[in-house]
Amino acid sequence: MARIAGVSVSTVSKALNGNGRMAADTRERIKSLAAEIGFRPNALARGLLSNRSFTVGLLTNDTYGRFTLPVMAGISEALVDHGVSVFLCAIEDDPELGKVHVDAMLDKQVDGIIATGKRVDRSLPVDLAGLPVPVVYAFTEGEAGSVTLTADDRHGARLATEWLQRIGRKRLVHITGPREFASAVERAEAFREVAGSAAPVLHGVWSEAWGHAAVDRLWNEGGGKPDGIFCGNDQIARGVVDALRERGAKVPEDVSVIGFDNWEIMAAQTRPPLTTVDMNLKELGREAGLMVLALAEGRTVEPGLRKLPCKLVIRESCGGGDRRD
Amino acid sequence: MARIAGVSVSTVSKALNGNGRMAADTRERIKSLAAEIGFRPNALARGLLSNRSFTVGLLTNDTYGRFTLPVMAGISEALVDHGVSVFLCAIEDDPELGKVHVDAMLDKQVDGIIATGKRVDRSLPVDLAGLPVPVVYAFTEGEAGSVTLTADDRHGARLATEWLQRIGRKRLVHITGPREFASAVERAEAFREVAGSAAPVLHGVWSEAWGHAAVDRLWNEGGGKPDGIFCGNDQIARGVVDALRERGAKVPEDVSVIGFDNWEIMAAQTRPPLTTVDMNLKELGREAGLMVLALAEGRTVEPGLRKLPCKLVIRESCGGGDRRD
DNA sequence: TTGAAAGCGGTACCAG
DNA sequence: CTGGTACCGCTTTCAA
Numbered sequence: 001m002a003r004i005a006g007v008s009v010s011t012v013s014k015a016l017n018g019n020g021r022m023a024a025d026t027r028e029r030i031k032s033l034a035a036e037i038g039f040r041p042n043a044l045a046r047g048l049l050s051n052r053s054f055t056v057g058l059l060t061n062d063t064y065g066r067f068t069l070p071v072m073a074g075i076s077e078a079l080v081d082h083g084v085s086v087f088l089c090a091i092e093d094d095p096e097l098g099k100v101h102v103d104a105m106l107d108k109q110v111d112g113i114i115a116t117g118k119r120v121d122r123s124l125p126v127d128l129a130g131l132p133v134p135v136v137y138a139f140t141e142g143e144a145g146s147v148t149l150t151a152d153d154r155h156g157a158r159l160a161t162e163w164l165q166r167i168g169r170k171r172l173v174h175i176t177g178p179r180e181f182a183s184a185v186e187r188a189e190a191f192r193e194v195a196g197s198a199a200p201v202l203h204g205v206w207s208e209a210w211g212h213a214a215v216d217r218l219w220n221e222g223g224g225k226p227d228g229i230f231c232g233n234d235q236i237a238r239g240v241v242d243a244l245r246e247r248g249a250k251v252p253e254d255v256s257v258i259g260f261d262n263w264e265i266m267a268a269q270t271r272p273p274l275t276t277v278d279m280n281l282k283e284l285g286r287e288a289g290l291m292v293l294a295l296a297e298g299r300t301v302e303p304g305l306r307k308l309p310c311k312l313v314i315r316e317s318c319g320g321g322d323r324r325d
Numbered sequence: 326m327a328r329i330a331g332v333s334v335s336t337v338s339k340a341l342n343g344n345g346r347m348a349a350d351t352r353e354r355i356k357s358l359a360a361e362i363g364f365r366p367n368a369l370a371r372g373l374l375s376n377r378s379f380t381v382g383l384l385t386n387d388t389y390g391r392f393t394l395p396v397m398a399g400i401s402e403a404l405v406d407h408g409v410s411v412f413l414c415a416i417e418d419d420p421e422l423g424k425v426h427v428d429a430m431l432d433k434q435v436d437g438i439i440a441t442g443k444r445v446d447r448s449l450p451v452d453l454a455g456l457p458v459p460v461v462y463a464f465t466e467g468e469a470g471s472v473t474l475t476a477d478d479r480h481g482a483r484l485a486t487e488w489l490q491r492i493g494r495k496r497l498v499h500i501t502g503p504r505e506f507a508s509a510v511e512r513a514e515a516f517r518e519v520a521g522s523a524a525p526v527l528h529g530v531w532s533e534a535w536g537h538a539a540v541d542r543l544w545n546e547g548g549g550k551p552d553g554i555f556c557g558n559d560q561i562a563r564g565v566v567d568a569l570r571e572r573g574a575k576v577p578e579d580v581s582v583i584g585f586d587n588w589e590i591m592a593a594q595t596r597p598p599l600t601t602v603d604m605n606l607k608e609l610g611r612e613a614g615l616m617v618l619a620l621a622e623g624r625t626v627e628p629g630l631r632k633l634p635c636k637l638v639i640r641e642s643c644g645g646g647d648r649r650d
Numbered sequence: 651t652t653g654a655a656a657g658c659g660g661t662a663c664c665a666g
Numbered sequence: 667c668t669g670g671t672a673c674c675g676c677t678t679t680c681a682a
Contacts (some may be wrong), residue, residue, distance in 0.1 A: 011652060013677055020678090022651055043432040045675035046344065048658045053369060055433070058413065063398045064589065066389070073388045073415045080414075080422070087427050088383065088413035089405075090398045097405070104410050107368040108380070151421045208594045235594065242567075269533045269560065336668060338661055345662090349668055370659035373674045 016041070047109060056292050057087040057105035059098070061125065061140075062118040063091050066263050067281060071116050071138055074285020082293055084111070085123035091126065098126030106132070112292035115140050116285075120150045121182035136294030138288040139281075147295070148305045149288050151279035153183045155312030160230045160258045160277050163312055165194070167320030169228030169256050172199050175214040175240060176232025177206040184232055187260070189232060206232065211239025219247055227255055234259035234266040237274050241317060245271075252319035272316035284308050341366070350453025372434060380431035382412040384423070386450065386465075387443040390536075391588050392606060396441050396463055399610020407618055409436070416451065423451030431457070437617035440465050445475045446507035459620030463613040464606075472620070473630045474613050476604035478508045481635030482515035485555045485583045485602050488637055492645030494553030494581050497524050500539040500565060502531040509557055512585070516555060531557065536564025541576070544572055554579055557583035559591040562599050566642060570596075577644035587625050587638050598640035609633050 117140030231237035237259030259276035407446030529535035562584030587603035
């Protein structure tokens with residue numbers, strides 16, 4: 001304790017926290033002394049008093065996923081500036097485990113909880129309603145009246161489709177994931193709003209293989225071939241590009257392809273590199289972090305689902321790269 | 326507080342913690358009462374006394390990576406059983422940020438720190454030596470005399486190469502990443518120990534494009550074509566498989582290909598799905614978690630670099646799948 | 651302007 | 667076997 005080094009006892013507290021009034025030089029002396037001996041107040045003790053632990057819990061059921069990771073990074077980044085640390089809790093899809101983790105977080109007096117997942121239309125296998133701390137949902141479904149953040153799928157789809165039109169593509173199709181995914185449905189709807197209600201939408205699974213198969217189907221069934229393909233994710237896009245190349249169709253000369261996710265390692269390594277929609281996940285995480293923080297500090301946050309805009313990342317699979325917006 | 330509900334004050338503590346001797350029925354009564362009203366002791370207060378926060382910090386500079394995530398999951402999984410929570414700290418490659426996070430963790434009285442990265446031969450941009458808490462390194466370099474865990478690259482490479490031989494491949498080559506990576510070098514050495522010192526090793530970058538280019542080089546330069554290719558990671562393997570197909574060489578009939586990492590989403594989606602080396606990262610994380618825990622509890626752990634064995638995951642890119650070991 | 655004292659929510663020791 | 671009391675490290679109120 002700095003008391004030994006200094007001359008006083010609790011004055012140190014006031015000095016370091018800039019509280020009560022006191023001689024400026026005393027304060028300075030104590031401050032520099034503290035810095036010198038590297039004094040750091042015990043956050044536990046402090047938390048005991050203030051009932052704030054400067055800690056939030058992060059619950060995720062997405063262990064290997066490309067969604068949660070950027071979201072987590074954003075959260076961590078946003079909160080570290082406020083002296084808040086993040087508890088990482090990987091709960092897989094195990095309700096038991098979820099409960100254990102939530103209890104542990106509660107014991108540790110977290111100021112709030114952020115729940116993240118891999119689908120907006122599924123909730124975590126653990127009930128977070130009625131907890132004594134605020135909860136924010138990011139990329140997973142929360143109970144009615146909760147604060148939820150997600151990417152604006154419609155916006156992303158519109159961005160992609162409009163871009164295809166802008167660079168002169170006329171015959172557009174959309175190849176995407178299962179109808180069971182709300183995001184697949186929303187993207188498809190937005191696609192049709194822009195491309196016309198007759199524009200074909202092919203639902204399948206979220207895989208490269210499906211992208212490949214969809215192209216086969218399109219090319220085999222006769223009829224006008226598309227010159228612009230908007231894919232539901234980067235993996236499908238990759239399958240599409242590969243299939244196109246195998247059939248001798250040139251990308252982007254003959255056909256433009258757009259992906260979704262901007263999953264760097266996939267999008268950038270495809271030949272040619274994919275133009276794709278980026279969901280700003282890190283930003284989403286940052287917002288989520290700031291929101292729990294606000295809630296924890298008693299500020300109020302408007303409940304409901306907030307959709308954050310996407311952005312288009314231009315690479316080479318569309319051509320038209322010179323015509324940036 | 327349960328005191329109001331019960332009849333006593335500090336007896337509750339003993340009852341709940343199973344400490345000092347007391348009437349069994351009193352204990353039971355208090356316990357059931359506590360369960361009933363959902364009493365949970367405040368971990369902060371408890372930590373203040375015991376000097377243990379039941380918390381460890383996890384430092385990582387790998388935000389999007391496929392290595393850290395499974396490692397993290399393993400850590401979290403191993404520690405939750407011991408009531409220990411994990412602070413997630415994404416520090417990118419920013420020393421400032423690293424210091425901020427480490428200070429925050431120290432303030433919060435973490436019982437220990439786990440550092441993870443993406444390369445065994447690079448250390449995090451923050452100095453963890455001489456900290457007042459134990460540190461364990463996983464998949465990143467620690468200072469001399471530290472406790473470090475990593476995958477056994479040689480073992481993995483041996484596994485792959487021996488498998489190629491076992492299924493009858495004679496002319497083996499190894500296509501891998503840059504010489505600057507210790508793991509690339511170790512794998513290459515192990516490959517040559519098994520395949521013979523004359524077996525060709527091609528160093529490049531860790532990308533699909535390089536895998537592709539390497540095959541072009543091999544097939545263009547004349548001379549005997551390999552019938553077994555061991556790749557330094559799954560991305561290279563994927564490039565190799567694609568290039569092979571474009572040249573009309575059949576995988577696995579004509580050429581067997583093995584990858585490294587078992588990065589599911591890549592390995593399983595390649596056509597054909599990749600046989601590949603799995604580094605048991607989750608297990609590695611689990612071990613790391615258990616080790617800091619041991620250290621935190623005062624048990625001693627033998628310092629030095631511990632290499633965990635790999636395992637071969639058989640899919641279809643090699644053939645010989647019937648001949649499991 | 652500074653210091654003494656009371657607690658925050660627990661645990662541990664020791665006298666009843 | 668149980669309850670009182672001191673104390674963990676810090677903040678805050680209040681008196682000196």
